[in-house]
Amino acid sequence: MADTTGNTAAAQVGGPDPTPRKSSWKYIGPGIVVAATGVGAGDLVATLIAGSSFGYTLLWAAVVGCLVKISLAEAAGRWHLSTGRTLFDGWASLGRWTTSFFAVYLVVWGFVYGAAAMSSSALPLQALFPDVMDLEWWGVACGLVGLVFVWFNKYAVFEKVMTVLVGVMFVVTVYLAIRVTPNLGEAFAGLLPVLPDEKDSILNTLGLIGGVGGTITLAAYGYWVNAKGWTDTGWMKVMRLDNRVAYATTGIFVVAMLFVGAELLHSANVAIASGDKGLIQLTDILEAEYGTATAKFFLIGFFATSFTSLIGVWHGVSLMFADFVARYRRGDQAKGAEIAAGTRERSWPFRAYLLWLTFPPIILLFQGQPFRLIILYGVLGAAFLPFLAGTLLWLLNSARTPREWRNGWLSNGMLTLAGLLFLILCVKQIWDQPWSEFF
Numbered sequence: 001m002a003d004t005t006g007n008t009a010a011a012q013v014g015g016p017d018p019t020p021r022k023s024s025w026k027y028i029g030p031g032i033v034v035a036a037t038g039v040g041a042g043d044l045v046a047t048l049i050a051g052s053s054f055g056y057t058l059l060w061a062a063v064v065g066c067l068v069k070i071s072l073a074e075a076a077g078r079w080h081l082s083t084g085r086t087l088f089d090g091w092a093s094l095g096r097w098t099t100s101f102f103a104v105y106l107v108v109w110g111f112v113y114g115a116a117a118m119s120s121s122a123l124p125l126q127a128l129f130p131d132v133m134d135l136e137w138w139g140v141a142c143g144l145v146g147l148v149f150v151w152f153n154k155y156a157v158f159e160k161v162m163t164v165l166v167g168v169m170f171v172v173t174v175y176l177a178i179r180v181t182p183n184l185g186e187a188f189a190g191l192l193p194v195l196p197d198e199k200d201s202i203l204n205t206l207g208l209i210g211g212v213g214g215t216i217t218l219a220a221y222g223y224w225v226n227a228k229g230w231t232d233t234g235w236m237k238v239m240r241l242d243n244r245v246a247y248a249t250t251g252i253f254v255v256a257m258l259f260v261g262a263e264l265l266h267s268a269n270v271a272i273a274s275g276d277k278g279l280i281q282l283t284d285i286l287e288a289e290y291g292t293a294t295a296k297f298f299l300i301g302f303f304a305t306s307f308t309s310l311i312g313v314w315h316g317v318s319l320m321f322a323d324f325v326a327r328y329r330r331g332d333q334a335k336g337a338e339i340a341a342g343t344r345e346r347s348w349p350f351r352a353y354l355l356w357l358t359f360p361p362i363i364l365l366f367q368g369q370p371f372r373l374i375i376l377y378g379v380l381g382a383a384f385l386p387f388l389a390g391t392l393l394w395l396l397n398s399a400r401t402p403r404e405w406r407n408g409w410l411s412n413g414m415l416t417l418a419g420l421l422f423l424i425l426c427v428k429q430i431w432d433q434p435w436s437e438f439f
Contacts, residue, residue, distance in 0.1 A: 018234030023241045029159045030224035030239075031246030034073060036166045037217045037312025039250055041120045041305055044257045045278040050208050051261020052271060053198070056183070058208055059190030062258055065209040066251040068421065070243060071414030072385075073221040075392040075407075077239045080222035080336050081232060082405035086323050087222050090395045099328070101387060105380045106321055109216070110353065114361030117310040118143040124302040127280055136365045142310060147358045150314045151351060154342055155227035158315055165304045169253065172301025177256035179290060180263035187259070203428060210425045215381060219388055220316030221246075226336035227319065227345075233405065264289065318353040325349035375433050382422075382429035389419035 021027070050058050076087055083090070091098035122138035132138075150158065195201045225239055264285060265272065272278040272285075279302050287295035322344040344350055393415045396407045407415070 018232040020234050020236065021238050023237040025241075027228075027238045028242050028245050029163075030077075030221060030228050030230075031242035031244075032166050032249065033159055033162045033224050033312060033316075034217055034221045034243075035246040035249040035253075036162045036169070036308035037220070037316060038069070038215075038309075039169075039253050039305065040117075040309040041123075041279055041302060044253070044302075044305060045272070046208065047254050047257040048261040048265065048272065048278065048282065050204070051258040051263075052265030053204075054196045055262045055266045056186045056190030056258070057194065057196050058205060059187060059255065059258060060193045061205045061208045062254045063191065063251060064193075066247040066254065068209060068414065068418045069218060069250070070247045071411060072218045072389060072392065072418055073246065074240060074243050075396055075411060075415060076219055076222040076388075077225045077243060078236065078405055079392070079395055079401065080225055081230060081236055081239060082402055083400065084231065084336055086226070086327075086336055086339065087219055088320060088323050089327055090400060091391055092327055093400060094391060094394060098387075098391065099324075101383075102324060105216075105384060106317070106324070106353075107356075108376050108380055109384075110317065110357050111360055112364070113313065114143065114357040115139075115364035117146075117306070117313060118361065118365060120306040121303065121310050123277070123280060124299040124306065127283060128296065128299050128303075139365045140362055142307065143358045143362065146307070146311045146314045147354055150311055150318070150354060154345055155224070155315075158311070159228070162308055162312065165308045166249065168304040169301055169308070170249070172297060172304070173253050173256035176286075176294075176298065176301075177259040179294065180260050182259040182263055186262075206421060206425055210385070210421050215384055216317055216320070217312060218385075220312075220320055222336075223316060223319045223323070223339055226339035227342075229340050231336045231340050236405075314354055314357055318350045318357070319344055321353040322347045322350035379430055379433065382426040385422035386419055386426050389415050389422060393419065 047062065050062075079085070079087055079090055088102065091102065118139035119135070121142035122135050125138045125142070126133075126135045133141075149161070153161075195205060198204075221243070225235070225242075230239060260282075264270075264282075270285065272281040283295050283298055283302075286298050319339065323339070326338075326344070326347070326349070338344060393407070393412065395401060396405075396411070396415075398406075
């Protein structure tokens with residue numbers, strides 16, 4: 001059934017089409033933010049482990065993963081620009097079930113992610129300054145700094161700081177990739193889509209494709225596009241260039257860390273732990289191999305990677321929550337122009353969710369993470385990307401989107417591929433949960 005409110009919104013954005021802006025590097029911004037937020041320490045560890053286990057064999061999977069994420073972020077940005085409505089407003093038009101899922105997801109996900117982000121940012125700081133304070137207090141300090149920074153700054157300042165931190169990440173990861181002297185012949189061979197011979201290689205490959213470069217941050221991309229001041233179809237070419245830059249940047253991070261895993265760990269048959277602590281193990285290996293200076297340089301990059309994810313979520317997901325509350329309270333369309341005006345960043349729901357991301361998770365830092373909550377967090381997190389891919393397919397192939405900006409065959413193919421991929425990973429994640437211990 002066509003959604004008449006969607007057509008109205010499209011008409012408001014339309015009229016005479018806005019003059020297209022020339023695609024230019026000087027506008028780049030939201031893409032840098034989404035790349036920095038989406039690539040966390042856990043993603044780098046997953047790529048390191050793939051390199052240490054399979055060498056260069058799965059390089060192609062990392063590249064495919066970036067292409068899949070490009071399609072999802074582009075679709076989210078295209079919805080915002082072509083309709084003038086926010087993504088949550090689009091979800092709300094599909095039925096109450098989307099609101100229920102999103103509300104539960106934000107509450108549980110934010111509670112657990114807050115603790116994980118603070119802990120991840122604290123690890124490299126404690127390694128750099130081991131005698132200053134305990135890990136938990138470093139985590140509290142990171143959370144509070146993120147809270148104060150996002151609370152008192154608007155998008156423009158936020159984007160500039162994220163760009164600087166991305167520059168640090170870029171320099172560190174590329175330096176390490178060059179330092180380990182990659183075998184370029186094997187690397188190019190790794191672009192051929194082949195699977196390792198090991199058991200569960202298909203699931204490991206799908207996990208690498210699906211695991212690098214964002215979850216809810218992909219949905220936040222459209223909100224950052226609006227916060228940048230891009231609110232109509234005149235910015236469509238700019239947004240697409242910005243999005244490609246985002247995942248080209250992500251691709252460089254991923255490929256660089258896979259090189260490090262393949263050369264430094266695979267060749268020496270060294271295994272590291274999954275999760276953020278694997279990067280601390282890598283620090284020790286780098287120190288033994290290349291000296292203290294390289295190890296400390298890596299820890300600085302590790303901190304930049306973790307802290308960009310922290311403040312990116314503090315800003316982007318709080319923006320989504322503020323939009324969710326505004327749409328729920330008013331019951332009318334949520335406009336991208338309101339985000340561009342900065343009113344969402346000054347609203348009480350934005351700041352309330354900032355507090356939710358910061359203070360309740362501190363309890364988890366000191367008392368451990370409740371078992372049942374972690375299981376629920378894992379399931380909801382696994383379900384979000386199939387939800388995002390499926391709803392974007394629905395929205396961008398219906399009358400809710402102006403005809404000119406609906407999906408073509410390539411977008412439909414990539415979103416369908418993304419949806420199937422994430423659905424398989426979701427089922428695996430749910431299957432692997434220890435449900436017998438849950439009840």
